[in-house]
Amino acid sequence: MTDSGTPQHTEYDVVVIGAGPVGENAADRTQAAGLSTAIVESELVGGECSYWACMPSKALLKPVLTQADARRLPGLAPAVSGPLDAAAVLARRDSFTSHWKDDSQVEWVNSVGVALHRGTGRLAGPRTVTVTAPDGTETTLGARQAVVVATGSRAVLPGLPGMDTARPWTSREATSAQSVPARLAIVGGGVVAVEMATAWQALGSRVTLLVRGAGLLERMEPFAGELVAQRLGEAGVDLRLRTSVAEVSRDSEDGPVTLTLGDGGTLQAEEVLFATGRAPRTEDLGLETVGLEPGTWLDADDSCRVKGTDWLYAVGDVNHRALLTHQGKYQARIAGAVIAARAQDADVDASPWSPHQATADHAAVPQVVFTDPEATSVGLTLAEARAAGHRVRAVDQDLGSVAGAALYGDDYTGRARMVVDEDHGFLRGVTFVGPGVSELLHSATVAVAGEVPLDRLWHAVPAYPTISEVWLRLLEAYRG
CATH class of the missing domain: 3.50.50.60 (FAD/NAD(P)-binding domain)
Structure with a gap:
């Protein structure tokens, strides 16, 4: 049975398996496009990110990084010299997970008109999903247009003795x-x-x-x-x-x-x-009923459709393109637009800048590691760019020499690198490592994803005195 008491046999235009942030985005997009949509979840609505990954981990880390930053400032350092209040940090973490209750997430699903089915969703042939509820009740869902798999990944434990x-x-x-x-x-x-x-x-x-x-x-x-x-x-x-x-x-x-x-x-x-490491959550998905191998990553094209099918889509970790929540949500938006267009027999634009093509999960993937110092990157490393056959040059800058970084905290230690494509005059990758650099990353993402010519970046003037002035220093170093 569903939360809203719908019958045991029903049809929708789209059925989404997995109600994490990725599945929620896919369902929201197809429902907003006028396609009736159901979403299936076996655990908590909101998924791994909300309860066991992004949100709780960053809630644990934020006080740690804030204290580290404060300790770099004379006049403030003595006030934060003591240990963290671990109980308070854990309690705040619990509040960000809503104490592992999904009431607010369920309320959102209901508010956008998506039907929620609680239970384990499995494919039972093309365009068919069976949902086994916790009480054993089985519901069969038909999908007139598409089934979207957004089941994510799970942690892998090594097979060690003991x-x-x-x-x-x-x-x-x-x-x-x-x-x-x-x-x-x-x-x-x-x-x-x-x-x-x-x-x-x-x-x-x-x-x-x-x-x-x-x-x-x-x-x-x-x-x-x-x-x-x-x-x-x-x-x-x-x-x-x-x-x-x-x-x-x-x-x-x-x-x-x-x-x-x-x-x-x-x-x-x-x-x-x-x-x-991580493995795809596809071992109990019924893939064998549609000619696919259980427990494997799903190979999806740039429209996020599983190769060899015309109705099955895979978004997020499960397609192994970029195992990051923000990239999965991006793919979900692409898939929603594609499903809506194909439902209307519209042409699906295959150009690199099309809303129907996921291209940013190849060469413009941004990531932040929330350590002290923060480590951030987008695009290719120098080694990756060379391995891909690009003629590139790395330009490095000591972040501590930038005025905004020096103001950020004493003994600021950090480094920046941009990987320049010498043949095309744009950036293949950017890396920033240092306290507070995570908010620099989107500017680098725009530059890499947009293939912004370096001649144009000269006219993007960073404010003084900010850490973002490192952009000017990098460009100066490149031009010599």
């Missing part, structure tokens, strides 16, 4: 824990690992970060991981590079977890977080 009884944390437990573990081991060197190391170390944990590779944030410019690693060490995190985990064990319900390392050594902690 994992079945060690009760490890994934990102969900790391962002929703109700108390601060005295010791926390984190396995991984990516975004989740470094953000949670930043948060829990500041909240009072003794954090050990175990990284199999040679550095952190290896998908960004090398200096990003280097600067974040330096600050984590200064904050007290025990960072161990080139370190693997061979086994885990927990001998009692309340006892610590023991990690056996690849070199034979051991490490004990109250909790261990594995931040070691």
